[in-house]
Amino acid sequence: MPTAIPKLGRPKHVKDTDLRCLAAAEELFAVRGFEGTSLREVSAAVGITSAALIHHFGSKERLYGLVLERLAKSLDSYIMEISEPASIETVVRMFERFLDWSFDQQHLAQLLLRELMENRTRVSRARRMHLLSLIASYVEQIRSGQKSGAFRQFDAELFVYYTLGAITHFSAAAPTIDRMLRVDMGDAISRFRLTLRDNVAAMLTTNQNIRSSSRSKTPARRPRG
Amino acid sequence: MPTAIPKLGRPKHVKDTDLRCLAAAEELFAVRGFEGTSLREVSAAVGITSAALIHHFGSKERLYGLVLERLAKSLDSYIMEISEPASIETVVRMFERFLDWSFDQQHLAQLLLRELMENRTRVSRARRMHLLSLIASYVEQIRSGQKSGAFRQFDAELFVYYTLGAITHFSAAAPTIDRMLRVDMGDAISRFRLTLRDNVAAMLTTNQNIRSSSRSKTPARRPRG
Known part of the structure; x- marks a missing residue:
């Protein structure tokens, strides 16, 4: 029987989904602006349900805040x-x-x-x-x-x-x-x-x-x- | 019986409405962009029906084109x-x-x-x-x-x-x-x-x-x- 590998932090596929959501949100916010972008469009672009997106990120404001954080980190580098x-x-x-x-x-x-x-x-x-x-x-x-x-x-x-x-x-x-x-x-x-x-x-x-x-x-x- | 005054060109109130529509459209297009602006919002801002707006200007593309023409004239001056x-x-x-x-x-x-x-x-x-x-x-x-x-x-x-x-x-x-x-x-x-x-x-x-x-x-x- 194989030994169970302990999971450290969040499983990889969750992180991947997070990154894909952030990348899709970044593109939509850039092209259409905050007002012009809906959570439905972001989730559709990633291929998940709106409910799953809200589960991951909470509100549109919070998702936008995370995109701006990525922007700041990218600029820093x-x-x-x-x-x-x-x-x-x-x-x-x-x-x-x-x-x-x-x-x-x-x-x-x-x-x-x-x-x-x-x-x-x-x-x-x-x-x-x-x-x-x-x-x-x-x-x-x-x-x-x-x-x-x-x-x-x-x-x-x-x-x-x-x-x-x-x-x-x-x-x-x-x-x-x-x-x-x-x-x-x-x-x-x-x-x-x-x-x-x-x-x-x-x-x-x-x-x-x-x-x-x-x-x-x-x-x-x-x-x- | 008063003599009927012949109308030369479009009556003044129509011109006023045109100008108000263009001004409202200009503001909405500037703040929300072409995609983010609907004819319904423009007509609501002016206080006329969407049907009246379409009667005056035709499509959103045409209205936008007229706003850009005003921009060009303004810049020229x-x-x-x-x-x-x-x-x-x-x-x-x-x-x-x-x-x-x-x-x-x-x-x-x-x-x-x-x-x-x-x-x-x-x-x-x-x-x-x-x-x-x-x-x-x-x-x-x-x-x-x-x-x-x-x-x-x-x-x-x-x-x-x-x-x-x-x-x-x-x-x-x-x-x-x-x-x-x-x-x-x-x-x-x-x-x-x-x-x-x-x-x-x-x-x-x-x-x-x-x-x-x-x-x-x-x-x-x-x-x-």
């Missing part, structure tokens, strides 16, 4: 630990990692954009803090270069939003932009990558002329209408 | 006619006009982002050509400055996508970014405006150092994956 002193090349590479993530994990990038665009009340405090700490690491790196005099002075916080926004937008709009540029997508991505490198380098480079010419013509903080 | 020779200040102002539009017409800006993000097959050829001609006017202006030697050399086409993308993203994500920055939105917008001016000026400025340092470290067109 692309973020570099910076120990070296701030240099143009380091900052450029930090932004490039975000570009890599947004194309490697295109559904997650689209979900992040929806989250920023659509979510007024849904986002959990924890989730918001996570994104803030990511942004803070970019800002901190730029400010350290500004303090040491390696980079010129500008609004580091807004520049980080600006650049991450440009990347997120490009990734989300890529299939449409692709058709517009009428080049193959690999080429569009590498042209975007070069533009990103070029633009970040231009922004960081100490150059008194750039600074004084753009500042002198800029009225200080004129709030619109 | 913000685009400057450029006759002067290309200068940093002119290019900066062109991008600022797009920023103005995206905050004055926030629903339309959000709709444009959805269109770029979600639309794989729906977009009409006409609509696409319109956006292309807008982008072409930005690209042309930058290239003319590059030809005259006023601006340094870079990929003008991709830089236009990059910058319009950063602006579109900021506008769409503004309510969330606002909470994250913990400043009032007027302040966030003026900080973004300064960052835009600063960034475009930095990119355009002729500076051999920027150019050679960013080029030398950039491998030429390495397509990903």
